[in-house]
Amino acid sequence: MRPVTFGLNISLDGYCDHMTLNPGEELYDYFTSMMDDVDLYFFGRVMYQLMFPYWSDIAKDQSGTAGENRFAERFTAIDRVVVSRTLESVQGNTRIVRGNPAAELLKLKQQPGKKIAVDSVSMLPELITAGLIDEFNLVVHPVMTGQGRRLLDAGSLHEQLNLQLTDTIVLKSGAVALHYRKQ
Template identity: 75%
Template sequence: MRTVTFGMNISLDGCCDHTVFNPSESLMDYFTDMMNDVDLTFYGRIMYQLMFPYWSDVAKNKSGSPDEIRFAEKLTSLKKVVVSRTLENAEENTQIIRSNPVAALKELKQQPGKKISVDSVSMLPELLTAGLIDEFNLVIHPVMAGRGRRLLDSGSLLETLSLQLTDTIVFKSGCVAHHYRKQ
């Protein structure tokens, strides 16, 4: 059975607004290295549209820094699933699923392969309730955003989920990456 890992950048006050983060070269390398163990990414529509076509354009046009281009090339090479009722089309190697993300992820988890990376704040409570997330990679940025979507809204989980911290990396930028596993 495949491992499902959830990853997200968050501010010190728990917000996930990507516009307030400015990842360093070492943080971009960290994200790129994490994808060596992943062969499928699982997105909600909002996160998918934040990521693409931006990163595919960086990969194609070589329009970023060397670390951004490495990240973009790695990310765009992965198979992707996006859950959306409204998205009309998606980039190549991307499958659109119209409903029931829990059933879709359960099925994907049973297939052979590397880890599945989930990047969707909107689906997180539903996927946690179904017990589908095995690992968490949270990068906390040294900023108070004060706005944007929170990692979890109050009351969004039916019960407390206990996690085991397995690794912590402190970056020169002040960002701290935490890796957790379900207990």
């Protein structure tokens, strides 16, 4: 089966609001290198709409920094599935799935290919409960925001998920990239 990985930037106090974090060339390079092993992204509607058309415009216009441009080119080249009941259209190599994210991800996981990257906080508890997430890549930024979306809401998991730390990278910005695997 294909491995499924979840990756996200997060503040030290557990919030996932991308507007409060300060990326940088090193962070873009880190996430770009992670995409070498990924051939499918699995999004929720909100994250998809945050990412597109923003990154596809940067890839097309080369309007970002060198790191942003490399990230945008690689990111937009990867096939995508977006789970949404309301989204009417998507762009490029994206298809819409209307229901049951866990069943759809299980089907995709059973197909041949590289890793599937999940990029959706809203579906995370359901996908963890279904046993579908194999790896977690969290980049913890040295900032406390005190507001925003939490990685997991209280009571959203039915049982504890134990993980094994497999890699740690300290970035020059002070952010720490943590790679965990399910035990």
